[in-house]
Amino acid sequence: MCGARLPAAERGRPPAYCSRSCQAKAYRRRKKERAAPAVVPKGAAAPATVTPAAAGRRREIAEAVWRIAAGRGLESASMREIAAEAGVSLRVVQYAFGSKHRLLVEALRLLHEENEARARARVARLPDPTDPRAMLRTVLGEFLPLDAQRRMALRVFVAYYVRSLTDPALAEVFLHSEQPLEELVAALIRQAGPDGGLESGLDPWREADLLVSGVTGLGLDVLHGRRTMAEVWRTVDYHLDRILGPA
Template structure:
């Protein structure tokens, strides 16, 4: 992840992982993770962090609370992680890899993943809590974002990324046939930020999935030229 210069809140699947998940347009593979996943106790403890973050927020993620949620002693948590910052960062990195795997699997299952229009819509839908896994991830990432506002050490990691997702969306807009008056980069910024906000509205049940999808289709129709 690289330092952010855009000032927008990160989304539950890091923009770097989104870009990696969707950059391949034809028969995208589902490779094994590049970094070995922590197993056993470390995984158990990280999942406890996710549950606390999604349900109560990271302000409740003390070592004692995490240990209780993971059904281990605080000494076990301290044995596997040097301090709470190390634990929170490791849990975040594990969640990014989990999200990337899910994104790769979903894009591989698309009937026409080589169509830039299909790929563009699928990329943006990854920002929405359309199933339990993505809903939990968005809750966790929102908790990390809130914590990063008052935790500079965590912010240095959590906000440590550029805009690869916006760059990918801009490239897909161009490949899918943008209307002549469209600035693909500006539209990509608006789409990523807007769909992220719509995802939060879904969490609050302020909008329905059907309403969000209609809004997304409206903007794609506005941006893209009609199929010939």
């Protein structure tokens, strides 16, 4: 432990420590190493050897983050509050995620996965998935509070956006340069093509940018009660008629 010469054995096994003080230090070091949380480097992927039980526990903790973010905002999401909301100890949360930043990033990733799975299921149920208007309505509807899950997700994304304004590390993750939704909407508009109803002279990317940002803002108005979903859909259909021609 300390490098000092060990005393000679009087009987039985030879001593492992030079003194009781050295033995106590070794005990405290082992205890600290066992209790230390598994720290995941910033931006690194989750460990590949997570057991099903551990994955389920991480999911429960992430859902606690969603509930706090949607109900009270991320400013209320301390590690202790998250642990209490999830019904686990603070030590469990620390062991599972290592840091608050990593927890917030993982909770956001899991929410994106949840939304993507639900969106794919809704697209699969479309009568004609090759219809660009139907596809566009379905894709844009994912950012409208059409049910409890999408309402919660929209509130969580707003909470992350607010937090990203004062948290540069979170902003790097949340406000990345990629724009997958805009790219998808632009691709669907292009698929309509000159023969498929796309109005000539339009820029698919600019139209996609306007549609996505507009729908997001309209969804927030629905959350505040300033607009109804019927009004929002009339606005969406108005712009789809302008881009693709009358239905």
